[in-house]
Amino acid sequence: MARHTDQAFRQICKEQGADVMVTEFVQSEALIRDNVKAWEMVDFTESQRPMGVQIFGATPASMARAARLICDRVRPDFLDLNFGCPAHKVIEQNAGSGLLRCTPLLYDLVKAVKDAMPDVPLTAKMRLGWDHATIVAVEVAGRLEELGVEALAVHGRTKEQGYSGQAHWGWIAKVAAAVDIPVIGNGDVHDGPSALERLNTSGVSGLMIGRAALKNPWIFKELKATLTGAPSSAATVSLQERWDTLLRLAELTLEVYKSRLGDRDVRWMLDRLHPLTQGLPGSRRLRDQFQHCYTLTDLRRLRDHHLAEYPL
Ligand SMILES: Cc1cc2nc3c(=O)[nH]c(=O)nc-3n(C[C@H](O)[C@H](O)[C@H](O)COP(=O)(O)O)c2cc1C
Numbered sequence: 001m002a003r004h005t006d007q008a009f010r011q012i013c014k015e016q017g018a019d020v021m022v023t024e025f026v027q028s029e030a031l032i033r034d035n036v037k038a039w040e041m042v043d044f045t046e047s048q049r050p051m052g053v054q055i056f057g058a059t060p061a062s063m064a065r066a067a068r069l070i071c072d073r074v075r076p077d078f079l080d081l082n083f084g085c086p087a088h089k090v091i092e093q094n095a096g097s098g099l100l101r102c103t104p105l106l107y108d109l110v111k112a113v114k115d116a117m118p119d120v121p122l123t124a125k126m127r128l129g130w131d132h133a134t135i136v137a138v139e140v141a142g143r144l145e146e147l148g149v150e151a152l153a154v155h156g157r158t159k160e161q162g163y164s165g166q167a168h169w170g171w172i173a174k175v176a177a178a179v180d181i182p183v184i185g186n187g188d189v190h191d192g193p194s195a196l197e198r199l200n201t202s203g204v205s206g207l208m209i210g211r212a213a214l215k216n217p218w219i220f221k222e223l224k225a226t227l228t229g230a231p232s233s234a235a236t237v238s239l240q241e242r243w244d245t246l247l248r249l250a251e252l253t254l255e256v257y258k259s260r261l262g263d264r265d266v267r268w269m270l271d272r273l274h275p276l277t278q279g280l281p282g283s284r285r286l287r288d289q290f291q292h293c294y295t296l297t298d299l300r301r302l303r304d305h306h307l308a309e310y311p312l
Contacts, residue, residue: 004214004272006041008252010048012245013213017220020050020206022125025082025096028057028066036260042074043256049077052123056082058094058105060112067113071120078150079117081110083126083140086159097159101130103140110147118148125153125186125208128171131160137171138178145179153184153208163211173202184208191219192226199227214275217245239280239310243303246276250299264295281310 002024005013010021023041030038044051053076057063067079083106085096092098099106114122124144129135141152154175156167167187176183182205189195190212198207212219218237253269261268270290277283277290286306293299 001210001214004275006253006256007043007045007048008249008256009214009217009272010044011252012217012249013220014048016217017224018209018213019220020052021048022052022054022080025054025056025085026066028055028059028062031055031066031069032062039073040257040260042070044074044076051076052078052080054080054082054125056085056090056095058099058109060105060108063109064112064116067117067120071117076120078121078123079113080153081113081122081124083124084155086127086162091159097127097130100127100136100140100159101134103136103143106140107143107147110144110149114148121150122148123151123153124149125155127155128158128168131158135171137175141175141179141183145181149181151182151184151205152179153186155208156185156187169198169202172204176203176205182206186210189223190216192222195223196226215278217276239307242276242280243307246273247296247299247303249273249276250296254296266296266299267294280306282306 005024013021023044026038026041031042042053053070053074055063055066055070057066063081070076070079082096083099087096090096090098094102094105099109110124126137126140128137135158137154144152152175154172156169156172157163157165169185169187172183172185176185184206185198185202185204186208189198189207189209195207198204207223209219250266250269250273253272254263254266270293273290274287277286280286289302293302
């Protein structure tokens, strides 16, 4: 997820049991221009494998070129194409979910990338369609399978929905039934029971977790426990463990960006840490206090005060 699931955050998710991860979407043209921030998004550590790198764009030649550069430089386990982003600045270029109203171009992009990288597994992430009147997910999924896409993640919303309303798992189930490649269902999976229900009723091969992981990276362990019949462990994450994770994320984030941003100031990353404060006692005041944290030492001091205020 853009601006969140960088190398540092993914490390936390991996440690909590995420099986397969994908980078945030990276613009193909930015990679070709050798933009430092774009390449930073592509980076991952060996321990994070299996890793996919997700790219977006609307020009077949650029997508193919970016794919080749990525494969040469970081050898991901798979390349993932974004046909889901609803952001205005993305769809106005006909990229992301904009391609769902322009499927011939979408297929050309897939063909170009597949031809450029025939040996690297190719996957895609898509929404259901542009809006409810033009749902194309089943038709697109079938064509992507023919073109050699090896797995497909489907977010059960349309572009028009943005992130509002509910994900339509009925449509995800139709896609899963229509193709032989693995379909990964996505949208509104936020705990063990919702995961179990989706898996049991939709016929998908896997679940993709987005927003829930930002505030609850322990979710991967919780889901795995639920799927094996164990009691849910969500409630057992202690305040101490939550703080440990938050500080670890801050430390890892400093490490990842220190060559570009220096290694003292934590203020720029506070919005990345905020989701982890959700649900903590006194979280609103805590977020205000975050604004006065400049260094890791300040964050640790805040933790000590908070733990003293809310003893375990
Ligand atoms: C802040 C934010 C950034 C996102 N960035 C990406 C992205 O870069 N690539 C992508 O495929 N989906 C992206 N998504 C969409 C999520 O992957 C996911 O499809 C969506 O949030 C629905 O799943 P959820 O209910 O589990 O969050 C983003 C979502 C959010 C909220």
